[in-house]
Amino acid sequence: MNGRYQKPSMLPRAILILLGLALFLDIPAARAYNEHSAWTAKIGRLLFHGINEVYGIPLSFTLFEVLSYGLAGLIMIRWGTQRSRLWLILALSAFLVPLACAMGTVTGILRGNVLGLAFSQLHFVPMIPIWLVIGYYLGMQPIFLQKAVRILFWICIWRSVYALYVFLFVYGGRMGTREYLIDHASSGFLAMALGYAGFQAFTQRENLRRLWAYGAAFALMLWPYILNDRRTSFVGLMAALLLVPFILPKAIRLRLRSTFRLALAVAVVLVSYKVVFSKAPARLGQQEYGEEVVDVGNLDYRQIENYNLMIGVIERPLLGLGFGTRFPQAVPLPDISFSFELFDAIPHNTLLYLWTFAGPFGIAGLMTASCFMMLVLSRVGQLARSKRELLLAFLGLITVTQWGMYVSFDMGLLESRTSMLMGVFAGGLFPVYGRILLEQSYAKYQEHLRSGPAVQSEQPFGLPPSLQWQRPQAGAARTHI
Structure with a gap:
C-alpha cells in the first residue's frame, strides 16, 4: 500500500469538526427552543445563514454548504475516482435524486417556468451526493x-x-401549546444517540459500570426526545427496530427469535388498534374538483397540501410539473407566506414533492437510492465480524429510516444536517462492506491454498475484477475500495 494512506490526515479531522459544529449549533430559521433565544442559534447564524446576509459577500450559499463543497472537492482531488463496483453503486445512489431534479428543472424551463424559483426549490438537494461522498x-x-x-x-x-x-x-415545566421542545431535526440526532446508548448498554451489560452509565445517558436523552414530539422520528425509530432482525448475523438472530416474535406481535396489535380506532376522515366531500369532493373542514393543512400535490401528479403524470413553478391550489391553502414565502412551491411532504415536480423519475430515484443503502447496511450487519461493524450497521439503519420518514412526511430534503448524517452513516458503510468482502475472499483464498493444489493467480479466486486488490500490509489503515 502507498505510505501516504498510513499517515494521519487533517482532512478527516476537518470533516469531523464540521460535523460537530453542525450538530452543536442551531439553525435560527428552525426556531430552535421556540421563544427562548438560545446562544447556539445566535452563533449558528454564522454557519447556517446565507453568506450574503451574514458576511456581505454576494453568495447565495451558507458557510456550511461552502465548507461541505470544499471538503468534497478536496476528497476528489486527493483521492481521485475509484474503479470499484461499490464506488460506482455509491455514485449512482448519490446522484439519482439530483439527476432526476435536473431533468425536472430542464422540463420546467422548457415549459416557461422560472429558473430562479427552481434554484430556490432545489437549493439543498446537492447536500445528498456531497455528504454521501x-x-x-x-x-x-x-x-x-x-x-x-x-x-x-x-x-x-x-x-x-x-x-x-x-x-x-424557561417553560416552567410545561410545553403548553408549543409544537416542539428543540427543533424538528434534533429528534433525528437524538434517535441515533439513543440507538448508540441502547446498543452499548445491551452489548456491555455484564459490565455494571458501563451498563449504568449508558442506561443513564439513554434515560437523559429519552426525556427531551419525547418532549420534542416529532411523529416522523417516532415512526422512523419504530421502523428501524422492526427491521433490526434483518440486519443481524444469523447466529444472533436465532438466539433472539423469541424476542423478535413477541415484539412483532405487540407491533401488530398496536398498528391494528391505530387503524381500527383512527379518527382520520373516511371520505372527501363538499367542495367539488372534477369528480372528487373535498370537505375542507375535515382536512388539516398537511392533508390539503398532499391533495393538491396529487392533483399536480394527475396533471403531469409522466414528467411532472417541472421545477420553477408552484403546485396547483385545487383546495386553497391558508396563506402562510408571512412566515414561509414559498409555502406553495416547497411542500412539507418532499416525497410527493419529487413526484409532483420531477414525475416518476423523481420518486423512483429516491426509492432506488434508499434501497441501495438499505441493502448495503443489511449486508454489513449480516456479515459483521465485530461489534463495531454491527454497531455501524445498526446506526446506518436508524439514520436511513429517520431520513426516509423525514423526507416522506416533512421537509427532509431541505434539512442539510439530516442529509449530512445520512451521508456519513449510510455512505460510510459502502467501503466497510467492501472491506468485509475483500477480507472474506482473501480468507477463502488462503483456505483454498491450504486444502487444494496451488493456483497460479495472485488474486482471490472468484473475486470480480472491480474488487481485485493487493494483500494489505500489516497496520494499513485503509484500503482502495
Missing part, C-alpha cells in the same frame, strides 16, 4: 466513523441537558 471517504477508515458516532453521542448529551434546562426553567 464524504461519508464514503470516512468509511475507508472506520475509526473515523466511530469518532463521528462519539461526537454525535456527546453532543446529544449536551443538547438534552440544555433542552431540559429550557423546559424546566
Whole structure:
C-alpha cells in the first residue's frame, strides 16, 4: 500500500469538526427552543445563514454548504475516482435524486417556468451526493466513523441537558401549546444517540459500570426526545427496530427469535388498534374538483397540501410539473407566506414533492437510492465480524429510516444536517462492506491454498475484477475500495 494512506490526515479531522459544529449549533430559521433565544442559534447564524446576509459577500450559499463543497472537492482531488463496483453503486445512489431534479428543472424551463424559483426549490438537494461522498471517504477508515458516532453521542448529551434546562426553567415545566421542545431535526440526532446508548448498554451489560452509565445517558436523552414530539422520528425509530432482525448475523438472530416474535406481535396489535380506532376522515366531500369532493373542514393543512400535490401528479403524470413553478391550489391553502414565502412551491411532504415536480423519475430515484443503502447496511450487519461493524450497521439503519420518514412526511430534503448524517452513516458503510468482502475472499483464498493444489493467480479466486486488490500490509489503515 502507498505510505501516504498510513499517515494521519487533517482532512478527516476537518470533516469531523464540521460535523460537530453542525450538530452543536442551531439553525435560527428552525426556531430552535421556540421563544427562548438560545446562544447556539445566535452563533449558528454564522454557519447556517446565507453568506450574503451574514458576511456581505454576494453568495447565495451558507458557510456550511461552502465548507461541505470544499471538503468534497478536496476528497476528489486527493483521492481521485475509484474503479470499484461499490464506488460506482455509491455514485449512482448519490446522484439519482439530483439527476432526476435536473431533468425536472430542464422540463420546467422548457415549459416557461422560472429558473430562479427552481434554484430556490432545489437549493439543498446537492447536500445528498456531497455528504454521501464524504461519508464514503470516512468509511475507508472506520475509526473515523466511530469518532463521528462519539461526537454525535456527546453532543446529544449536551443538547438534552440544555433542552431540559429550557423546559424546566424557561417553560416552567410545561410545553403548553408549543409544537416542539428543540427543533424538528434534533429528534433525528437524538434517535441515533439513543440507538448508540441502547446498543452499548445491551452489548456491555455484564459490565455494571458501563451498563449504568449508558442506561443513564439513554434515560437523559429519552426525556427531551419525547418532549420534542416529532411523529416522523417516532415512526422512523419504530421502523428501524422492526427491521433490526434483518440486519443481524444469523447466529444472533436465532438466539433472539423469541424476542423478535413477541415484539412483532405487540407491533401488530398496536398498528391494528391505530387503524381500527383512527379518527382520520373516511371520505372527501363538499367542495367539488372534477369528480372528487373535498370537505375542507375535515382536512388539516398537511392533508390539503398532499391533495393538491396529487392533483399536480394527475396533471403531469409522466414528467411532472417541472421545477420553477408552484403546485396547483385545487383546495386553497391558508396563506402562510408571512412566515414561509414559498409555502406553495416547497411542500412539507418532499416525497410527493419529487413526484409532483420531477414525475416518476423523481420518486423512483429516491426509492432506488434508499434501497441501495438499505441493502448495503443489511449486508454489513449480516456479515459483521465485530461489534463495531454491527454497531455501524445498526446506526446506518436508524439514520436511513429517520431520513426516509423525514423526507416522506416533512421537509427532509431541505434539512442539510439530516442529509449530512445520512451521508456519513449510510455512505460510510459502502467501503466497510467492501472491506468485509475483500477480507472474506482473501480468507477463502488462503483456505483454498491450504486444502487444494496451488493456483497460479495472485488474486482471490472468484473475486470480480472491480474488487481485485493487493494483500494489505500489516497496520494499513485503509484500503482502495
